[in-house]
Amino acid sequence: xxxxxxxxxxxxxxxxxxxxxxxxxxxxxxxxxxxxxxxxxxxxxxxxxxxxxxxxxxxxxxxxxxxxxxxxxxxxxxxxxxxxxxxxxxxxxxxxxxxxxxxxxxxxxxxxxxxxxxxxxxxxxxxxxxxxxxxxxxxxxxxxxxxxxxxxxxxxxxxxxxxxxxxxxxxxxxxxxxxxxxxxxxxxxxxxxxxxxxxxxxxxxxxxxxxxxxxxxxxxxxxxxxxxxxxxxxxxxxxxxxxxxxxxxxxxxxxxxxxxxxxxxxxxxxxxxxxxxxxxxxxxxxxxxxxxxxxxxxxxxxxxxxxxxxxxxxxxxxxxxxxxxxxxxxxxxxxxxxxxxxxxxxxxxxxxxxxxxxxxxxxxxxxxxxxxxxxxxxxxxxxxxxxxxxxxxxxxxxxxxxxxxxxxxxxxxxxxxxxxxxxxxxxxxxxxxxxxxxxxxxxxxxxxxxxxxxxxxxxxxxxxxxxxxxxxxxxxxxxxxxxxxxxxxxxxxxxxxxxxxx
Numbered sequence: 001x002x003x004x005x006x007x008x009x010x011x012x013x014x015x016x017x018x019x020x021x022x023x024x025x026x027x028x029x030x031x032x033x034x035x036x037x038x039x040x041x042x043x044x045x046x047x048x049x050x051x052x053x054x055x056x057x058x059x060x061x062x063x064x065x066x067x068x069x070x071x072x073x074x075x076x077x078x079x080x081x082x083x084x085x086x087x088x089x090x091x092x093x094x095x096x097x098x099x100x101x102x103x104x105x106x107x108x109x110x111x112x113x114x115x116x117x118x119x120x121x122x123x124x125x126x127x128x129x130x131x132x133x134x135x136x137x138x139x140x141x142x143x144x145x146x147x148x149x150x151x152x153x154x155x156x157x158x159x160x161x162x163x164x165x166x167x168x169x170x171x172x173x174x175x176x177x178x179x180x181x182x183x184x185x186x187x188x189x190x191x192x193x194x195x196x197x198x199x200x201x202x203x204x205x206x207x208x209x210x211x212x213x214x215x216x217x218x219x220x221x222x223x224x225x226x227x228x229x230x231x232x233x234x235x236x237x238x239x240x241x242x243x244x245x246x247x248x249x250x251x252x253x254x255x256x257x258x259x260x261x262x263x264x265x266x267x268x269x270x271x272x273x274x275x276x277x278x279x280x281x282x283x284x285x286x287x288x289x290x291x292x293x294x295x296x297x298x299x300x301x302x303x304x305x306x307x308x309x310x311x312x313x314x315x316x317x318x319x320x321x322x323x324x325x326x327x328x329x330x331x332x333x334x335x336x337x338x339x340x341x342x343x344x345x346x347x348x349x350x351x352x353x354x355x356x357x358x359x360x361x362x363x364x365x366x367x368x369x370x371x372x373x374x375x376x377x378x379x380x381x382x383x384x385x386x387x388x389x390x391x392x393x394x395x396x397x398x399x400x401x402x403x404x405x406x407x408x409x410x411x412x413x414x415x416x417x418x419x420x421x422x423x424x425x426x427x428x429x430x431x432x433x434x435x436x437x438x439x440x441x442x443x444x445x446x447x448x449x450x451x452x453x454x455x456x457x458x459x460x461x462x463x464x465x466x467x468x469x470x471x472x473x474x475x476x477x478x479x480x481x482x483x484x485x486x487x488x489x490x491x492x493x494x495x496x497x498x499x500x501x502x
Contacts, residue, residue: 001062001078001156001188002027003048008057010043012394015385017043019212020057025205027156030179030189032203032221034196036232036425037398038385040212041192042084045159048190049081050074061157075103080150081159084397085339086142088134094141095130098149106153113152120148124178136268138292139338140167140175147178158182159190162397164198165422168290168451169486176202194398194425196225208232233427244433246478247283247440247461254281255317257414257445258302263311265301272297272469275311275499279445281413284436286456286477287449289466289489295449296338298464298471299416302447303335304328316413332413336404338422338449344404347393351375351386351403358407378406383428398424405432415439417448421455433459453482465489465497472497 003025010018018040025031035041046052048059050071059066061077068074074081088097099113107113117130126144134142143163150158158179164172179189179202193199199206200222208216208231216231260277272294279285279302287295300306301313304325313321315331337343345354352375356366359374375388382402386395392403401422408415415436421429436446437459450456456463456477463480465472465488472488475497488494 004060006058009055016212021214023207027188028183028186029204030183030191030202032199032206033192035209037428038396039209042396075153078156080155082146084162086146090135094128094132094145102153116152125174140171157188161192244459256280259314261312264309265297266309282443283461284446285462286460287464288456293466294469295466303416334408334412335416338418345392348391350389352388382406415446420448467491467494471499473499
């Protein structure tokens with residue numbers, strides 16, 4: 001299906017998110033959409049998918065004007081969107097989500113839905129078990145489920161907003177193969193991303209937005225990376241972050257931030273057994289492995305979100321094995337999950353309201369003026385494209401991520417991140433890491449999980465590799481290469497680095 005956009009405009013108050021945008025996307029191709037955070041990419045895609053209404057302009061599908069006034073109308077017209085944060089119901093199973101979010105004309109019964117889901121799984125090499133509770137699916141599997149649901153509904157234009165953030169290399173390979181198969185059948189794919197190497201590998205054309213306007217339209221790929229960066233940011237950028245200088249060793253007398261003694265932690269069928277580990281002050285520890293190998297279990301354990309089945313957990317030398325989550329926060333531990341809208345922020349609330357909610361209150365009086373001032377300071381410091389009164393749900397994914405980072409306490413001693421630069425463009429990601437490295441220099445220990453090898457190798461002092469519920473010993477990052485890391489994640493030579501008893 002051919003897509004033509006003519007003079008599409010969308011404003012939010014004084015902010016012109018899309019300014020008279022005109023673009024065309026030919027059927028049977030994968031089209032990349034690039035731009036820095038807040039450039040207007042997600043707004044444009046939500047207009048096409050019916051989640052937002054345009055102020056002016058028009059959209060033509062196969063040459064005919066299309067009324068895309070809500071998601072159901074867009075879906076009926078053949079346009080569907082997979083969002084950065086999958087829109088699903090955590091309490092339902094995969095099959096129930098697949099069935100309930102589809103029109104009955106597409107899936108008339110649960111039995112038909114099961115048959116169709118199984119068929120699509122096999123067709124695209126996806127790994128979504130129909131009866132698996134959604135809460136136990138990885139971000140990549142939830143994304144696969146949403147793609148299959150849209151295909152079952154007959155979409156001809158598939159929009160993917162930052163689809164490779166937080167998914168494994170194997171899931172990305174399966175996703176790219178599925179997208180190429182779809183376009184070979186005549187479908188149109190709009191691929192929104194910050195990752196230039198993926199756009200170069202996958203897309204036939206690329207269009208670039210900056211500050212709500214088109215600055216590059218349907219450029220044939222490949223294009224020089226420096227030229228794409230110049231169009232995105234107004235200046236050329238460097239291709240990959242350099243490895244950072246290692247953190248100075250903590251004093252021998254310093255008590256580690258976290259100490260684990262013979263810990264076994266379990267959630268559902270996944271467990272990490274018999275783990276003994278000490279995480280020193282003032283270092284960055286990167287967690288890597290295939291999705292579902294145990295990284296998130298460790299993060300939630302260190303945050304007090306999960307309790308161990310057995311063993312002892314010490315925080316600053318104090319036993320917190322069964323302590324509640326609030327005790328971890330009181331001790332200076334902050335945790336940022338990968339799923340922003342489900343676990344990280346309250347979408348309907350503003351940054352000012354979040355600061356009021358997370359700050360310590362004295363007495364019964366709420367100081368809203370002070371919280372607003374803090375919000376204005378955070379917006380300037382983190383370059384958040386919003387006002388203190390903007391609901392976070394209306395922000396782009398990258399700006400939501402910045403807002404979460406702005407909520408971190410300045411006094412925290414332990415930071416836990418699942419995909420810390422998720423949805424951030426390359427310039428924003430580096431700016432965030434510079435802030436985190438300043439915290440490291442002040443003695444904060446940072447533990448983060450990432451699927452991005454460049455990020456892991458550039459910013460980690462130590463690495464922990466997870467493989468099938470087993471954990472390596474702490475590995476010095478300067479001795480590691482991307483190739484060796486990929487081998488360990490796949491289990492090649494893992495026995496040589498496995499922690500004793502892990």
